[in-house]
Structure formats: C-alpha cells, structure tokens
Amino acid sequence: MDKRTLGQMVAVGLIASATGIALGLWIDWFPVQASTQAKEIDTLWDVLIIVSVPVFVLVTVVVCTSIIKFRQRPGEELKDGPPVHGNTRLEVIWTAIPAIIIVGLVVYAAQTLREIDKKSSSQMVVTVTGQQFAWSFEYPQPGGRPIRTNQLYVPKGQSIEFRVKSVDVIHDFWVPAFRVKLDAVPGITGTYRVTPTRTGDYDIVCAELCGLGHSTMRQTAHVLSKPRFDKWMAAQKKGQAS
Ligand SMILES: [Cu+2]
Numbered sequence: 127m128d129k130r131t132l133g134q135m136v137a138v139g140l141i142a143s144a145t146g147i148a149l150g151l152w153i154d155w156f157p158v159q160a161s162t163q164a165k166e167i168d169t170l171w172d173v174l175i176i177v178s179v180p181v182f183v184l185v186t187v188v189v190c191t192s193i194i195k196f197r198q199r200p201g202e203e204l205k206d207g208p209p210v211h212g213n214t215r216l217e218v219i220w221t222a223i224p225a226i227i228i229v230g231l232v233v234y235a236a237q238t239l240r241e242i243d244k245k246s247s248s249q250m251v252v253t254v255t256g257q258q259f260a261w262s263f264e265y266p267q268p269g270g271r272p273i274r275t276n277q278l279y280v281p282k283g284q285s286i287e288f289r290v291k292s293v294d295v296i297h298d299f300w301v302p303a304f305r306v307k308l309d310a311v312p313g314i315t316g317t318y319r320v321t322p323t324r325t326g327d328y329d330i331v332c333a334e335l336c337g338l339g340h341s342t343m344r345q346t347a348h349v350l351s352k353p354r355f356d357k358w359m360a361a362q363k364k365g366q367a368s
Pocket of ligand 1 (some may be wrong): 333334341
C-alpha cells in the first residue's frame with residue numbers, strides 16, 4: 127500500500143473518531159442522575175465510548191479501504207493475490223494492544239462496581255419481588271412482620287439494599303434514573319445498593335422480556351425526603367396493623 131493511501135486512512139480515521147466520540151458524549155443517553163451510583167456509571171459509559179469508537183473506526187476504515195482499493199477489477203478474475211506469510215511483529219502488536227485495552231477496562235469496571243456497591247453503616251433493606259406482571263416490595267421490620275406494598279417509596283440520602291427475587295420467570299429490576307439493574311431470578315436472591323440523591327418520581331422498568339405483559343411491568347419509584355418517608359412508613363404500619 128502506498129503512503130498516500132495510508133495518509134488518507136489516518137486522516138479519515140482521526141476525523142471519524144473525533145466526530146464519533148463528540149457525538150457519543152453529546153447525546154443524552156440516560157434520564158436524570160438520581161443516585162450516587164449514577165454519576166460513576168455515566169463516567170464509565172463515557173470512558174467506554176472514548177475507547178471503543180476509535181476501535182470501531184479503525185476496523186471500518188480498513189474494511190472500506192480494502193473494498194475500494196483492492197477490489198477485483200474486470201479482467202482480474204483468474205489473478206491470484208500475492209502470497210503472504212505470517213508477520214510476527216504485526217501479530218504481537220495486534221494481540222498485545224487489544225489485551226492491554228481489555229485488561230484496563232476490566233480493572234476499571236470492576237473498581238467502579240466495587241465502589242458503587244459499598245455497604246453503608248446504616249443500610250436499609252427493601253425486598254423486591256417480580257411476578258408476571260408487577261413488582262411488589264417488602265420493608266423488613268425489626269421484631270415484626272415486614273411491611274408489604276405495591277408502591278416503592280425510599281428516602282433520599284439513604285443507602286438502600288434491594289434484595290431482588292422472582293416468583294415465576296426471570297425479570298429485571300431497573301430504575302433507569304438510579305442506573306443499576308439486576309435480574310430477578312427464581313430461586314436466587316440478588317442484591318444491589320443504591321443511594322437516591324434527588325426527591326421525585328422515577329420509572330421502574332422490567333428489563334428482561336418476561337411474557338405477554340412485560341411492557342406493562344412499569345411502576346414508579348417515589349423518592350421522598352427522610353421526614354416524609356418516615357410519615358409514609360408510619361401510615362403503612364398503621365394500615366397493616368388494623
Ligand atoms: Cu419483564
């Protein structure tokens with residue numbers, strides 16, 4: 127391949143990478159950040175875009191150049207290409223660079239996961255149960271029966287541990303504004319932790335196709351200030367006691 131073609135490939139690659147990264151960072155992919163976890167996950171997302179766009183562009187530019195530049199022209203049907211043998215240096219490079227990128231991203235992602243799932247000293251537990259086609263919630267009470275409800279209310283600024291279960295098929299408990307999500311698998315209780323940072327109402331979505339009513343498996347997560355949450359909880363206790 128001549129120098130000019132290589133120069134063109136590098137130029138196109140740089141422009142396409144810069145455009146792709148700029149677009150990827152500019153697009154609002156997610157709803158408002160409503161948990162401490164959301165910020166770290168969005169940063170992870172941005173890093174993944176910055177790293178993966180140039181890889182995609184590199185592959186695409188090489189494929190397109192090969193199709194245009196080295197295509198078979200009329201009269202070349204019986205021609206054979208030049209015999210190419212292995213190139214050890216090239217093979218070492220194309221193995222080592224992807225390996226370094228993957229290991230780096232794996233370490234960073236694992237660190238982020240550890241960071242966002244840290245246990246708090248004042249952990250509040252909410253058990254989430256998925257069932258075709260609705261979510262229900264349980265608030266364990268020390269020394270008593272848990273409070274059961276069909277509505278999710280949580281206090282702002284409190285680290286909440288969701289214990290996610292299913293009674294029938296696989297569902298997936300997701301509040302996009304909190305970012306974190308987890309499959310609800312029959313027979314397994316999974317957990318994740320989230321600390322809401324804004325009061326308000328946020329969508330709860332089932333993120334695993336679970337049957338005919340899957341798309342209707344939507345509810346609302348109500349994040350209240352601590353005093354308002356305590357009031358709500360007191361009302362629930364009263365209601366379930368009577
Ligand atoms: Cu579902």
